[in-house]
Amino acid sequence: MLDNHELKREGDINFSSLRTEWMTQLSAVSIDRIEADERAYMRQSMSTPCLNSIVDAEGCYITDVNGRKYLDFHGNSIHQIGYKNPYVTEAVKKQLDELPFIPRRFTADIAVKAAEALINKTISKDYKVLFTPSGSAAVGLALKIARKWTGKHKVISMWESFHGAGLDTIAVGGEYVFKKDMGPQMPGMLKAIPFNAYRNLLGSHSHEAVATFCLDYLKYMIQHEGEIGAILLEPIRATDTHIPPISYFTRLRKICDEYGILLIFDEIPTALMRSGRFYVHQNFDIEPDILVLGKGLGGGVIPQAAVLTRTQFDCAGDISLGHYTHEKPALGSAAICATIDYIDDLNLQEQCISRSEFVRGKLEALSAKHLCIGDVRIAGLLISIELVKSRETREMNEELAERVLYYCLEKGLSFKLAGGNCITWYPPLIVSEEQLTFAVNLLDEGLCKYS
Structure with missing residues (x-):
């Protein structure tokens, strides 16, 4: 078994107290599907146990077995033009x-x-x-x-x-x-x-x-x-x-x-x-x-x-x-x-550039508000928000990143952690300004709650 440090580079951590806590709030239907998955599939780092079980993926959203929708800013990087296009x-x-x-x-x-x-x-x-x-x-x-x-x-x-x-x-x-x-x-x-x-x-x-x-x-x-x-x-x-x-x-x-x-x-x-x-x-x-x-x-x-x-x-x-x-x-x-x-x-290049400028403005304002944001890096709709304990030392704030991840998941936003302390968003090119605003507001709430 890899320890947490080894698991924090490429993606989220499978075995942590926060992950365990997330699993306890899932419904019986979700737990049943996840357990069935573990019986059928070999386990591997960053993949199992699964976060949840879904029944639909359309546009910018995935839907779990209980009908709950998540705005998906992860998508395994395959949903540039949205799901079920x-x-x-x-x-x-x-x-x-x-x-x-x-x-x-x-x-x-x-x-x-x-x-x-x-x-x-x-x-x-x-x-x-x-x-x-x-x-x-x-x-x-x-x-x-x-x-x-x-x-x-x-x-x-x-x-x-x-x-x-x-x-x-x-x-x-x-x-x-x-x-x-x-x-x-x-x-x-x-x-x-x-x-x-x-x-x-x-x-x-x-x-x-x-x-x-x-x-x-x-x-x-x-x-x-x-x-x-x-x-x-x-x-x-x-x-x-x-x-x-x-x-x-x-x-x-x-x-x-x-x-x-x-x-x-x-x-x-x-x-x-x-x-x-x-x-x-x-x-x-x-x-x-x-x-x-x-x-x-x-x-x-x-x-x-x-x-x-x-x-x-x-x-x-x-x-x-x-x-x-x-x-x-x-x-x-x-x-x-x-x-x-x-x-x-659909001229998605122009839309990508427009949405990129929009979310950049939102995240730069958020960075001015939260000193725990060490850097915001954006190229089009490739977005990373780096969380630190101190901007002077740039010491990684891995615990804060993980807490914000699960807070956002509870509220209906899915994304990936990278490098231990980077919140990574890859929204589809079809994402709206309203959806980006929803994501930024959730991030703000999570940082206010835990930083």
């Missing part, structure tokens, strides 16, 4: 009737259309696509492409990162809770300290100074280690929304080009307009060599992931990179096309 459900139903499956070695119009739709959302339009059934599989495939092209197996990724739970992806990930007891992992996986860790270490230094320090060290690693084939990172850290400056990415791109290293961006939880741009890296005026997508790609209905690779790296015709049963996914392709159409037709 009519564009997606109708497209998938239509595809089921017309062509539910495309056997490997064949293609179909819907599969080509989905790939082209993703390529057309890039700036250069200079990419090719492979589909995979999961984000973890997509990251593994990206690493294989980098090895094939460069002939080098070493990869630099970041401490505290998450890129999937497979044996290959935990090697490049930085979360201990996924590696514990797993034994030897892929060789050549090197870790750099991420921008957010340097920022905390350097305290009052500017973002630009921290970016320079970060990349000086990264370049030192490359020069002294040698044989680096790829650098893998999240352009915006998903779980606690750390946002490096443009200068960080401009220089990172130059370093990769200088040393013949492929730059891989994992945008699995953050792409599809959540940052205010369709792809996160578009906020930073560069393009990666390989882009990995997933989660919301299937419109909150179909498990779907993808790898976009620069056309020049289409180099693996003599090997099987993925060879997945669903490598040309009929239903997933229909969901991808419907998701993109919905984002475009």
